[in-house]
Amino acid sequence: MSAVPARVDSFRHEALFYAGQDRFVAGTLPFVLDGLEQDEAVLVVESAPRIALLREALGADANQVEFADMAAVGSNPARIVPAWQEFVERHSNQRRLRGIGEPIWAERSPSELAECQRHESLLNVAFAGGPPWWLLCPYDTEGLDGSVVEEAKRSHPFVWEPAGQTTSDRYRGLDASGAPFDWPLEPPPASAVKFGFDGVTLGDVRWFIGHYGNAAGLWPREAGDLVAVINEIATNSVRHGGGHGELSTWTDGHAVICEVRDTGRYDRPLADRRRPGPEAGAPRGLWLANQLCDLVQIRSLPQGTVVRVHKYLPHAA
Amino acid sequence: MGVIPGYRRQLEIEGLMGIEDLAGTRPGHGEEVYADRQLVVARTALPAGLRFTGEIDASNAAAVPASLAVSEARDGAVHLDLSSLMFIDISGIRAFISAGENAAAGRRLLLHGLPEQLERVINVVGWDRLPGLSICKCGVEQE
Numbered sequence: 001m002s003a004v005p006a007r008v009d010s011f012r013h014e015a016l017f018y019a020g021q022d023r024f025v026a027g028t029l030p031f032v033l034d035g036l037e038q039d040e041a042v043l044v045v046e047s048a049p050r051i052a053l054l055r056e057a058l059g060a061d062a063n064q065v066e067f068a069d070m071a072a073v074g075s076n077p078a079r080i081v082p083a084w085q086e087f088v089e090r091h092s093n094q095r096r097l098r099g100i101g102e103p104i105w106a107e108r109s110p111s112e113l114a115e116c117q118r119h120e121s122l123l124n125v126a127f128a129g130g131p132p133w134w135l136l137c138p139y140d141t142e143g144l145d146g147s148v149v150e151e152a153k154r155s156h157p158f159v160w161e162p163a164g165q166t167t168s169d170r171y172r173g174l175d176a177s178g179a180p181f182d183w184p185l186e187p188p189p190a191s192a193v194k195f196g197f198d199g200v201t202l203g204d205v206r207w208f209i210g211h212y213g214n215a216a217g218l219w220p221r222e223a224g225d226l227v228a229v230i231n232e233i234a235t236n237s238v239r240h241g242g243g244h245g246e247l248s249t250w251t252d253g254h255a256v257i258c259e260v261r262d263t264g265r266y267d268r269p270l271a272d273r274r275r276p277g278p279e280a281g282a283p284r285g286l287w288l289a290n291q292l293c294d295l296v297q298i299r300s301l302p303q304g305t306v307v308r309v310h311k312y313l314p315h316a317a
Numbered sequence: 318m319g320v321i322p323g324y325r326r327q328l329e330i331e332g333l334m335g336i337e338d339l340a341g342t343r344p345g346h347g348e349e350v351y352a353d354r355q356l357v358v359a360r361t362a363l364p365a366g367l368r369f370t371g372e373i374d375a376s377n378a379a380a381v382p383a384s385l386a387v388s389e390a391r392d393g394a395v396h397l398d399l400s401s402l403m404f405i406d407i408s409g410i411r412a413f414i415s416a417g418e419n420a421a422a423g424r425r426l427l428l429h430g431l432p433e434q435l436e437r438v439i440n441v442v443g444w445d446r447l448p449g450l451s452i453c454k455c456g457v458e459q460e
Contacts, residue, residue: 202374203355206404224434231406235375276443280414284407284442291441 004165007038007096011127012134014158014165017149020142024050025057027160028100031136035098036064041091045070045083045101046138074103077112077119078290081126081273084135092131099135104152106143109254111295111310113148118181120155125178126270136160178269180300185308188259192250199238205247206231209258216251217313225292226311230258232285233307237262241305255294255310263304272296350387351380358384365389366396366427373402373409381412385426393423396453400430410439417449427453 005012018027028044032054035042043066044054051069055062066087074080080103091097103116120137127133139152153159153170155177160166188194193212197205209230213223230247237245241264248259272286286307289296295310347360347368356371358380367388373381388395397413399405417426428450431439439445 199376202376203372206372206374221433225437227404228406228434228438231374231404235406235408238375278443278446280411280418288407288438288442292437 006034007040008132008134010132011124011130012132012158013123013127013156014134014136014160015152015156015168016136016138016160017141017152017162018138019162020140021050021053024138024140025053028054028136028138029057031098031100032058032065033061035134036061038096041087041095041097042066043068043084043087043097043099045073045080045099047071047102047105050102070102074101074116076290076294076296077103077116078273078296080119081122081270082275084123085126085275088127088131088133092133097131097133099133100138101135102138102140104139104144104148106140111297114183115295115297117148117151117155118183120152121172121177122269122273124155124157124174126273128174180267181269182299182301185297185299185306188248188257189250189252192248192259194246194248196244196246197234197237198244202231202234202238205234208247209249212249213256213311216256217315218256218311219314222311222314226256226258226309229285229289229292229309230260232288233260233309236285236307237264240264251313253313255312257308257310259306259308261304261306266298266300266305272298351384353377353380356380360388361396361398364394364396365391366394366398368398368401370401372404373412374404374406375408378406378408378412381409382416385416390424394425394427396427396429398429399432399435402432402435405432405435405438407438407442410435410442410444413450414444414447417447420449425449425451427451429453 016027018024032042032044042064044051045068046054047070051067058065068083073083080101084099084101087099088097103119104113108116123135137152137156139149141149153168154172156168157171158165159168206227210223210227213226214220218226234245234247237260241262245260245262250257271283272290276282276284276287286296289309293309294312297308299306347362349357349359350367351358356369356373356377359368361368367384385395413426420426426449431452
């Protein structure tokens with residue numbers, strides 16, 4: 001076991017393995033109290049029941065802790081890095097800080113789980129070299145598959161198991177954390193509607209998505225959001241992805257899913273989760289996709305780039 | 318798998334799409350300064366400015382600076398009626414913002430009738446403070 005610092009001098013990304021809700025407070029309370037004792041800013045992004053447990057255990061000290069509901073912040077896991085970024089920017093000039101964030105729970109769909117695991121790796125890249133802070137990511141080993149725990153050891157440089165805190169000998173490292181992402185996606189079903197587009201047929205893409213979304217059961221405003229998002233992704237294909245692409249659209253009863261494939265290279269791993277600045281030329285399409293849609297899956301494959309967007313149907317949300 | 322060839326042409330034959338028909342059919346439409354298959358830009362007299370009807374995307378966002386270049390200001394203001402804009406993408410919004418930033422001193426661009434979708438996108442992508450542009454919430458439609 002390596003020595004555990006009282007405070008950190010760089011970004012420390014640590015997984016906490018606990019078994020069941022009862023063990024959650026035992027694992028997280030000392031971490032929060034240590035932070036408060038050192039007058040650090042503390043943000044806890046957790047499920048509502050776990051926030052309630054931690055609040056109760058903290059008593060009056062809970063007033064010094066910021067809480068946010070992970071179901072709201074991180075239902076789309078690509079929105080979690082910007083939330084931490086905002087926390088770090090708000091405090092790091094004045095105070096040291098630490099956070100608790102549990103993005104993975106048993107009910108996550110397989111697609112959401114894959115993006116949460118990508119998110120965990122990207123945290124290493126997003127905060128490397130920035131202000132020092134300590135992020136603890138609890139994993140409930142009682143509800144999660146063993147493979148999820150294994151992956152957490154690859155995405156976290158430090159792990160905290162019942163036996164104690166230590167460096168993770170499985171950690172994949174900073175470079176691999178931000179390497180182009182090529183985890184396989186389930187192929188679209190046979191029912192998917194596919195057609196090609198180019199720079200003069202973006203209007204067809206919009207018309208089709210709008211009507212498909214409405215017919216599948218999205219509210220008109222939600223369908224309009226999906227139109228705006230797919231138009232931007234298709235525009236990226238036209239401008240940066242070889243001038244054309246292929247759109248596939250289907251529904252699985254839970255979501256309308258649109259996938260754009262092109263021959264472009266996507267090699268900026270945080271491009272979809274860096275809040276754009278005010279300058280006119282900054283890229284905004286993938287940021288828009290993550291803000292207006294429920295899940296965005298980007299894959300860099302030898303033959304090109306795939307962007308798959310999920311918009312959840314109202315009754316399924 | 319369903320493959321859709323000539324999708325738009327099919328729609329046009331069925332009469333489901335007729336952006337082109339919009340040109341000149343709206344009451345109060347002035348002289349057209351720009352028209353393509355999805356967008357018409359026409360002068361408005363009172364207040365002096367332009368009305369955009371249709372859709373703006375990467376294929377025709379250049380129509381924004383081109384139209385503004387031939388627009389006329391009165392009392393230093395160009396009024397832009399966007400209430401008939403059915404779609405605008407980020408490159409189109411960017412074109413309006415650049416036009417606002419590059420507008421000659423003493424010339425203001427006033428946006429009227431922003432569609433809800435446009436306002437949503439502007440807020441989400443962090444352009445809620447638009448330099449050089451004013452969003453007019455007067456609720457009065459131009460004639």
